[in-house]
Amino acid sequence: MLSRREWVKTFALGCIASVGSGARSTVLADISPGVNVANVIDLKTADFPVLQSTYGSVRVGLFNENLPGGKMVVTRGPGDVFYAVSAVCTHSATIVDAYLHGDTQLIICYGHDSHYAMDGTLLKANDEGTANQGNLPKYNTSYANGVVRIELPSLNFKLNTVFIQSEVGNSKRLALNYNQRLGARYKVRYTPDLITPPVAVNFALTAGGVANQTQTAVATSNNARTLYVDSTQSRGFYFIEMVVETEVAYSP
Ligand code: FES
Secondary structure, eight states: OOOHHHHHHHHHHHOEEEEESSOOOOOOTTSOTTOOGGGEEEEEGGGSGGGGSTTOEEEEEOSOTTSTTSEEEEEEOGGGOEEEEEOBOTTTOOBOOOEETTTTSEEEETTTTEEEOTTOOEEEOOTTOOSOOOOOOEEOEEEETTEEEEEOTTOOOOEEEEEEEEEETTEEEEEEEEEOOTTOOEEEEEESSSSSOOEEEOBBSSTTSOSOBSSOOOOSSSSEEEEEEEEOOSSOEEEEEEEOEEEEEEOO
């Protein structure tokens, strides 16, 4: 039986804020030196099947489109190179389409017909004659073992604190405090050992509330937030997961 202090330590070490659609960061040792893990998201290609083929492309919504990286187009290029670019048109902020290989081989903004390459390079500027239009902002990516890793410089998604809110018998209520992003939604997942795939668990929105929530409402601020989970386990790992919504998906 773990002491209360040991139990908190085990969970504190195990709780990792993460992002994805059924995906989460686990072992972070393979991230390049100097990369802030709070600015990294992992997308499993298994969760985005079009990304399992070269030239497949998906537009995903993570959080507020007015924040850098809030909406992105992720495209698989030749040689397992992935491109992640902002989905906000650099003309006047219409949300661009995903990359369509079979037809146009372009990312198109249907606002005023701007054309971009899969890596965000502007190929044709808007039809309105507005000058000085730029490329779509591009984010660093890497790929290994079915996971696309994307660096969003201002994401700052992390677990701040973990503590035992209350105890009744052998049931503990754990408080998970994390940095949320305006416009994002979150889930909580649990795995006993980091090997077993994490499963979604219910949580409460308040310290005394019933743990019957499966997903938060859309965040209305960038303020830190606390979710509460109930556990009778002596050890394990909880994850905060940012919901990634597939908005458009094109097969090659
Ligand atoms: S907003 Fe995209 S071309 Fe005008």
